[in-house]
Amino acid sequence: GAVVSQHPSWVICKSGTSVKIECRSLDFQATTMFWYRQFPKQSLMLMATSNEGSKATYEQGVEKDKFLINHASLTLSTLTVTSAHPEDSSFYICSGDGPNEKLFFGSGTQLSVL
Amino acid sequence: GDSVTQMEGPVTLSEEAFLTINCTYTATGYPSLFWYVQYPGEGLQLLLKATKADDKGSNKGFEATYRKETTSFHLEKGSVQVSDSAVYFCALNPYGGATNKLIFGTGTLLAVQP
Numbered sequence: 001g002a003v004v005s006q007h008p009s010w011v012i013c014k015s016g017t018s019v020k021i022e023c024r025s026l027d028f029q030a031t032t033m034f035w036y037r038q039f040p041k042q043s044l045m046l047m048a049t050s051n052e053g054s055k056a057t058y059e060q061g062v063e064k065d066k067f068l069i070n071h072a073s074l075t076l077s078t079l080t081v082t083s084a085h086p087e088d089s090s091f092y093i094c095s096g097d098g099p100n101e102k103l104f105f106g107s108g109t110q111l112s113v114l
Numbered sequence: 115g116d117s118v119t120q121m122e123g124p125v126t127l128s129e130e131a132f133l134t135i136n137c138t139y140t141a142t143g144y145p146s147l148f149w150y151v152q153y154p155g156e157g158l159q160l161l162l163k164a165t166k167a168d169d170k171g172s173n174k175g176f177e178a179t180y181r182k183e184t185t186s187f188h189l190e191k192g193s194v195q196v197s198d199s200a201v202y203f204c205a206l207n208p209y210g211g212a213t214n215k216l217i218f219g220t221g222t223l224l225a226v227q228p
Contacts, residue, residue, distance in 0.1 A: 004157055034215065043118065044203065044218035093158070103216070105150075105157035 002028040002098040006106025013084055014114055021079045021109045023094035028104070029074035030096025035067075038091040047092075050077055084113045116141045120204045120219035127194055127226050135189040135222050137178075137204035145206040147171075147180050147187040148216070152201045161189075161202070194226045 003026045013019050023033060032051050038044045048064075050056035050071035058064045066088075068080040077096070081088055093108040120137040127133060139147065146165045150158040162171030167182035176191045187204060204219040 006157070009155075036218070038221075041122075041220060043220050046215055046217075049215065095158070102160060105152075105159070107155060107157045 002026070002102075002104045004030075004094060004096055004104045004106040006094055006109060008109055009107065010110040010112070012112045012114065015085050016083055019081045019084055019111060021081075021092055021094075021111075023077045023079075023096070023106045025075045025096045025098065025104065028096075028098045030077070030098060030104075031074065032097045033069075033071055033077035034095045034103075035069060035077075035079050036093045036095070038093070044093065047079075081111065084111070086113045089113045116145070116206065116208045116217050118204050118206055118217055118219040120202075120222055122220070123201075123223040125222060125224045127224070129196055129226055129228050130193045131226075133189070133191040133194045133198075133224065135202055135204075135224070137187045137189065137219060139185050139187065139204075139206050141185075141206055141208055143208055145208045147178070148205040148207070149176070149178055149187070149189050150203040150205060150218075152203065152221070154200070158203060194224070196226045196228050199224055199226045 005024045035047045036044045047062045048056045048058045050069045052074050056069040071077040089112050095103045095105040098104045117140045148163045149161040151161045152158045162173040164171040164180035170179045178187050178189045201221045203221045205216045
C-alpha cells in the first residue's frame with residue numbers, strides 16, 4: 001500500500017549546522033505535502049504546506065528562511081533546518097495526500113541540536 | 115482558533131481492559147474528526163473518522179462518536195490487546211474534508227501489559 005518513507009529517523013547535530021529531512025512517497029504521488037513538528041508535551045503543529053512545483057505556504061510564526069521546504073517532484077519533499085539551534089530540537093513529521101483522499105504519514109524525525 | 119485537547123498519557127492497562135481516551139475540540143465551523151494511531155517506528159495511520167454530528171467511526175474494535183453538544187470525540191475499545199500499544203492522536207479538519215490541514219492533539223501513549 002501507499003507509504004511515506006521519512007529519513008533520518010533521528011539526528012543529532014551541533015548548533016549552527018543545517019539538517020535535511022527527506023520524505024518520499026512510495027507507490028503514490030503526493031501533490032501536496034504537509035510538514036508538522038511536535039515539541040515535548042505539545043500538539044503536533046502544522047508548519048507548512050507544499051504543493052509540487054510551487055513555493056511552500058508557511059503557518060504563522062514559522063520562519064520560511066529557516067525552514068526551507070522543497071517539493072520538486074511528486075514523490076520527494078525535503079525540509080532543511082538551516083543554522084539549527086537548540087530551540088529547534090523537536091519531532092518533525094511529514095504527510096502526503098494519497099489515494100482515496102487519505103493522508104499518509106512518515107514515521108517522523110527526532111532532531112536534537114546540541 | 116480551532117484546537118484539540120486530549121488526555122495526557124501514558125495510559126497503562128492490562129490486556130482485555132476497557133479503554134477510553136478523551137478528546138474534546140474547539141471549532142468555529144463544522145469540522146471532520148479523526149483518530150490516528152502511530153505504532154512504534156511507523157507513520158501515523160488513520161484509525162477512524164466521523165464527518166458530522168452523531169456519526170460513529172469504528173475500526174479494529176475501536177469506536178468514537180462525534181458529539182456536537184459536548185464537542186467531544188472520545189476513543190473507546192472494549193478489550194485492549196498488547197498489540198494496541200501505540201500513540202493515539204485525535205485530530206480535526208476545520209474544513210470538513212479528509213485531506214487538507216489537520217489540527218492535532220498532543221497524542222496519548224497507550225501501553226497494554228499482558
